[in-house]
Each structure stands twice: as C-alpha cells, then as structure tokens.
Amino acid sequence: MKRSVSAAERRREILQAAGRVFARKGFERSTTAEIAREAGVAEGTIFRHFETKQALLIDLVASVLTEPLTAVWKRSENRPVEEILRDVLRNRLALFRENAPLLKIFFAEALFREDLRDRFIDEVVLRAATAAEAFFREEQARGSLRPVNPQIAVRCLMGMLGIFVVWSEFLGGDKYLRFDDEAVLDTIISIYLDGVRGRG
Amino acid sequence: MKRSVSAAERRREILQAAGRVFARKGFERSTTAEIAREAGVAEGTIFRHFETKQALLIDLVASVLTEPLTAVWKRSENRPVEEILRDVLRNRLALFRENAPLLKIFFAEALFREDLRDRFIDEVVLRAATAAEAFFREEQARGSLRPVNPQIAVRCLMGMLGIFVVWSEFLGGDKYLRFDDEAVLDTIISIYLDGVRGRG
C-alpha cells in the first residue's frame, strides 16, 4: 500500500493509464484489470476514484474538449489570407497530433454510441466548422473567394487535413508512407486557395 | 426448425444479419444471441455455418473488398479531365454509400486491430490511391497539372470525398445538416481542379 501521492494525483494517473490502454485496444477490449496494472494500482482502487469504467471514458473525452484553439480565423489588414490559413491549419494539426490517442478513442466510440456521437459532432466537427464558415463568407463578400457553398467548401478543407491525421495517427500509416507535415500543409494550402479563388 | 432454404442461402442470411447488428452496435457490443434473433435462427445455427463470431467479421470484410471499381482513371482523347474526375468520384461515392455499413465496421475495427488495419490500408486506401496517383503523374507529365506531390495531392482529393461519407454514413450527420451529393461533387471538382491546375 502506497500513499505517496494525493488522491487527485492518483486519479489523474489512473485516467492517463486508462487513456493509454483504450488507445491500444479500444474501449470494449480494455479490461479494468489491465488499466490497474498500467496505473500500478490494484483494480479496486480504480473504483474508489471512478464510479464505472464508462466514467473513465467520459472523463477522458471531456479532457480533449477543453483544449483551446490558439490560432483563429480572423481577417486583419496586413495579413494575407494564405498566412491566416497556414496558421490555423498548423495549429489544428498540432492540436490533433497532441491529442491523437484521445481523439481516436473518442471518434471510435462516437461511431456507435449516440451520446458520444452527438458530442463529437457538436464539440469537434461543428466547433471547427462554424468559425471557418463565417470567415469564408466574409471573404466571399469581399469578393476574394468564389461563390461556392461555404459549408461544403469548409468541409473540403477539413477533409484534406483530416485524412492525413487519420492516416498517420489513427491507422499508423507512417509505417507504409510517411508525409512531411510542412509539405502537406504547403500542398493543401496551394490547392485549396487556388481552388476557392478560382482561375485567374 | 425450418429448412426452407439451402445452406448457402442460410449462410448469407446470417452474414447479412450480422452486418446489420455490427453496424448498429459495433463488433464487440454485438452478441451472437442478437445476431441469431435478427437472422431468425437459433444461436446454435450460427455456429454450424461459422466457426466463431470473428469469422463473421472476416467474411463481411472480405465481401466489401470484392466490389469492382467500374469508373477508372483513364485518359482518353475526347474526354476532358473534369469529366473523368466526375465519373470516378461519382462511382466511388456510390460505392461507399452502398457499402457504408460494412465499411464502417471495417474501419472501426481497423482502428484497433493490426490485421484488419493492414488489410484496410492495402485494400481500401492504397487500392484507391495508386491508380489515382498514376493518372495524376501522367497529367503532370502532359503539363496540365501543377508539379505538386502527387501522393499528397491525391490524398487531398480522397479526404474531400471521405469527409462527406464519414459525416453522413458513419456519424449520421444528415440529422444535423444534409448535403446534396451533386452539389458536393460539383464543389469538390471545381475546387480541386482549379487547385491542381493552378491559377491562370
């Protein structure tokens, strides 16, 4: 029996251990026995800090959603759209990579669980999309972007970035083919900007 | 006890029932009891036709992968690239939608199972990517596309299409916001083509 750390600390340790195990095996295949082993505590200890195994998942999901978006979609006089786009994409990519294990669990469970699916759509997809849409519309009003449907156009951009995250972080595709982040960002930006500005 | 159908027919019935249940709940949360109920047979009958529950999954996965790709990346004198692109995207979108429940299961399991992950990458991602890459390179050689990295560029296109499939088929996003397929294809094509051709 060790009491070297505070209850809050222990709680965090268990949560992190659960995150690692879930990331490896997925929620259903993870056992509380393995989480306990990973955290270096007895199985019973988990249930002193969390009501159920589910509670671990819910807590983990909540922790992803508190991440702040530092780079924002914001027009400013002396910054070209290209730079704004690059900042935002770089920021989002970094955020995705840092939280990849948790996002993966979140996404995987959202595929089959109503409650998590709603939260995923609200707090990940829509959160990312609406700000971008507003920016897109403003630029269209300014005449600098073509009059394509902004909701569709914004999702195209999300898809471009998303597929690389899914490839390297969710599917471990780096083993087969590794992409350089900056090269990816360069390509996305050049294709997308030319695409939404139109020819000439 | 009914014997109205042949063994092969019964097998297919069970497989389809399993597909429906897996699509609703995910593989782990689906029980053989529920699959049996869905198929209208006794639980034991499942195990006369399939060794294990896993075997159902493997068989389902295999059945997605036999789908032929009817529209192909193929240059022809009198067809503009835009039309080829539209045909291929339309074909892939239709294919994804038809097989969406199975693809969802396949993808969800691939996130955490080594063996399925490898198959998913090989037989879904790479199968789609390599033909497109070859086409892209040819067009670049012809001078009709900019010299961006073809592997990245092709994945951008896949991401654009993919996000709409994930949105509507995997996450049930239509409940929140429904996109018209043709509008989506139009937008993707116009953004992408202008993007990879470059300005002017």
Add this chain to the structure above:
DNA sequence: ATAAAATATGAGTGAGCACTCACTCAGGAG
C-alpha cells in the same frame, strides 16, 4: 418405407470481466 445424412435447436457450460467488500494500513489531528 426406411435408413442415413444434414441441418436446426436452445438449454447448458465455462471463461472472462466489471464491480464489491471486508480488511489493511499510512498519515494527520489532538
């Protein structure tokens, strides 16, 4: 018609797993 083979059934089985609880003990208060 009868035997043999194939197929269907569902109660039963055992393994695995989330969760409990009676007990242990570390650390703090007085």
Add this chain to the structure above:
DNA sequence: CTCCTGAGTGAGTGCTCACTCATATTTTAT
C-alpha cells in the same frame, strides 16, 4: 502516543456471452 479517517488491496461475486452438444426434425438415398 492513540485514535480516526480514508485510500489501497485483491479475493470474491454475479452476470454476460461465445460456444457446445444432445436431441429433434427435415431431406436425401436406397
């Protein structure tokens, strides 16, 4: 020091679920 609180422990519990098998029914062969 003594007592008390609450975190830690892990064997135990009850339930779920994939899979089995003895038995029943249908089909096929002779």
